[in-house]
Amino acid sequence: xxxxxGPQHPATHGVLxxxxxxxxxxxxxxxxxxxxxxxxxxxxAESKTYHQVIPLTDRLDYTNAMGNNLGYxxxxxxxLGIDVPKRAQYLRxxxxxxxxxxxxxxxxGTHALDIGxxxxxxxxxxxxxxxxxxxxxxxxxxxxxxxxxxxGVSKDLPDGVEEEIKAFVEAFPGHMKEYETLLTKxxxxxxxTKGVGIISKEDAINWGMTGPSLRGSGVKYDVRxxxxxxxxxxxxxxxxxxxxxxxxxxxxxxLREMEWSNAIVEQALEKLPKGPILSDNPWVxxxxxxxxxxxxxxxxxxxxxxxEGFHPxxxxxxxxxEASKGELGYYLVSDGSNRPLRMRIRPPSFLNLSALxxxxxxxLIADVIxxxxxxxxxxxxxxx
Amino acid sequence: MAEINLAVKKLQEKFPAxxxxxKTFRDEVNVTVQKGDIFEICKFLYSDPDLQYQxxxxxxxxxxxxxxxxFEVVYLLYSMKNNERLRLKAKVGDGEAxxxxxxxxxxxxxxxxxxxxxFGIHFVNHPDLRRILLWDGYEGHPLxxxxxxxxxxxxxxxVPEV
Numbered sequence: 211x212x213x214x215x216g217p218q219h220p221a222t223h224g225v226l227x228x229x230x231x232x233x234x235x236x237x238x239x240x241x242x243x244x245x246x247x248x249x250x251x252x253x254x255a256e257s258k259t260y261h262q263v264i265p266l267t268d269r270l271d272y273t274n275a276m277g278n279n280l281g282y283x284x285x286x287x288x289x290l291g292i293d294v295p296k297r298a299q300y301l302r303x304x305x306x307x308x309x310x311x312x313x314x315x316x317x318x319g320t321h322a323l324d325i326g327x328x329x330x331x332x333x334x335x336x337x338x339x340x341x342x343x344x345x346x347x348x349x350x351x352x353x354x355x356x357x358x359x360x361x362g363v364s365k366d367l368p369d370g371v372e373e374e375i376k377a378f379v380e381a382f383p384g385h386m387k388e389y390e391t392l393l394t395k396x397x398x399x400x401x402x403t404k405g406v407g408i409i410s411k412e413d414a415i416n417w418g419m420t421g422p423s424l425r426g427s428g429v430k431y432d433v434r435x436x437x438x439x440x441x442x443x444x445x446x447x448x449x450x451x452x453x454x455x456x457x458x459x460x461x462x463x464x465l466r467e468m469e470w471s472n473a474i475v476e477q478a479l480e481k482l483p484k485g486p487i488l489s490d491n492p493w494v495x496x497x498x499x500x501x502x503x504x505x506x507x508x509x510x511x512x513x514x515x516x517x518e519g520f521h522p523x524x525x526x527x528x529x530x531x532e533a534s535k536g537e538l539g540y541y542l543v544s545d546g547s548n549r550p551l552r553m554r555i556r557p558p559s560f561l562n563l564s565a566l567x568x569x570x571x572x573x574l575i576a577d578v579i580x581x582x583x584x585x586x587x588x589x590x591x592x593x594x
Numbered sequence: 595m596a597e598i599n600l601a602v603k604k605l606q607e608k609f610p611a612x613x614x615x616x617k618t619f620r621d622e623v624n625v626t627v628q629k630g631d632i633f634e635i636c637k638f639l640y641s642d643p644d645l646q647y648q649x650x651x652x653x654x655x656x657x658x659x660x661x662x663x664x665f666e667v668v669y670l671l672y673s674m675k676n677n678e679r680l681r682l683k684a685k686v687g688d689g690e691a692x693x694x695x696x697x698x699x700x701x702x703x704x705x706x707x708x709x710x711x712x713f714g715i716h717f718v719n720h721p722d723l724r725r726i727l728l729w730d731g732y733e734g735h736p737l738x739x740x741x742x743x744x745x746x747x748x749x750x751x752x753v754p755e756v
């Protein structure tokens with residue numbers, strides 16, 4: 211029998227359509243159909259200046275906007291060969307890690323909801339709201355903050371936000387305990403996740419999986435450690451890994467990752483250096499707004515950068531960052547003009563999803579739900 | 595140029611005629627190779643015990659229209675053993691095909707389908723080469739440079755025949 215699951219199905223996390231071929235309740239074949247959310251971001255980027263692409267990146271993986279921003283601005287900065295002030299780097303790390311916690315909270319809530327544990331969703335959204343409120347105060351946006359700029363970040367922390375972040379960081383380990391009490395040793399949860407959707411180490415690498423989904427299979431690969439960026443080498447954190455590669459391992463890996471993210475935010479708060487938040491390179495970074503209103507040179511610069519942009523040297527760069535779903539890569543090709551000749555986004559969810567048939571073929575139809583939840587896909591990023 | 599990358603050295607020894615150009619930009623190594631040997635080269639990089647490029651991080655196309663040959667297929671490989679990346683590039687002309695590397699890395703399955711979908715480059719030996727992001731029956735390949743961003747019928751809804 212053939213069953214069509216999606217594209218409008220609450221457990222497919224967006225608009226994913228799966229065609230399942232069944233033998234009784236056992237899955238013989240899975241064919242994913244994607245592309246329902248295709249907006250042509252890569253094509254659009256080719257007709258925009260480098261600054262104008264930043265808002266587009268927010269909308270890829272809409273649960274991880276800060277991480278998407280970061281990957282893109284790092285790629286452009288590498289292409290230009292410019293440095294970023296220390297304070298901006300730390301602010302970037304802090305925001306990205308908060309965003310990682312928020313993204314994992316959505317994952318945890320929806321994943322648990324799919325499997326039948328409804329309570330958790332409300333707890334998760336309660337904490338996520340705290341993070342989004344911090345984002346709103348810092349950048350003005352909740353879901354799509356567009357916080358990063360080429361050469362730094364758009365705004366410094368407003369008064370009182372540091373205390374708010376501190377309060378969140380202190381309260382979060384307690385919340386983690388609440389989540390774990392509900393799930394980690396829950397018999398129903400264990401029965402639905404242990405030994406389900408297994409993928410071996412070798413297979414996971416071969417299918418190009420990255421992020422927590424790869425680490426669940428026991429591969430210690432994290433871009434933050436392998437190719438440190440934005441000052442991650444100065445932070446003290448560990449990479450949690452699983453052993454079997456089943457849904458439960460991926461669950462545990464993400465929980466531990468949230469704790470480490472929390473620790474990184476705490477360290478960033480402690481060590482946050484003083485100084486500028488934007489590069490002073492006059493060709494790239496927008497001048498401070500106060501100067502624009504009083505200084506004719508700054509006004510000209512603002513106009514020039516906002517309308518024409520800048521011309522990076524001819525060449526191509528790839529920057530990978532550890533987004534909440536895995537390795538998010540930006541491959542930029544410049545022909546020396548003020549627009550990218552090509553912007554390729556390497557979406558982690560795309561490759562993680564392509565391994566789904568490998569995980570679930572031969573198992574029961576109910577396991578598809580937990581397997582999809584465990585690889586944490588976001589269709590905005592897969593379809594671009 | 596700084597020290598020569600081990601992989602590049604090995605490639606130049608093993609495939610002297612095939613390595614066309616080696617370029618380093620911002621510490622990233624780019625190797626342009628002959629299109630016809632791409633499968634053999636990938637297989638070598640994958641299985642050589644000193645290199646072990648076991649992960650295909652990314653595979654994408656770039657359109658350099660109006661330069662001829664207009665396309666480049668770009669392979670970004672990652673070796674966990676050496677913690678190193680290597681970028682391979684192969685030039686492909688309009689209407690030409692290139693060998694699929696799907697049998698080496700399964701990751702190439704969807705990535706090659708995407709390149710086929712958006713650029714119209716054919717991959718020989720790919721088990722299931724069909725469109726992935728756009729629907730079957732779509733005309734044209736949007737990431738080609740001669741494909742317009744906005745067309746005369748851009749706001750017409752697409753209604754498939756049932």
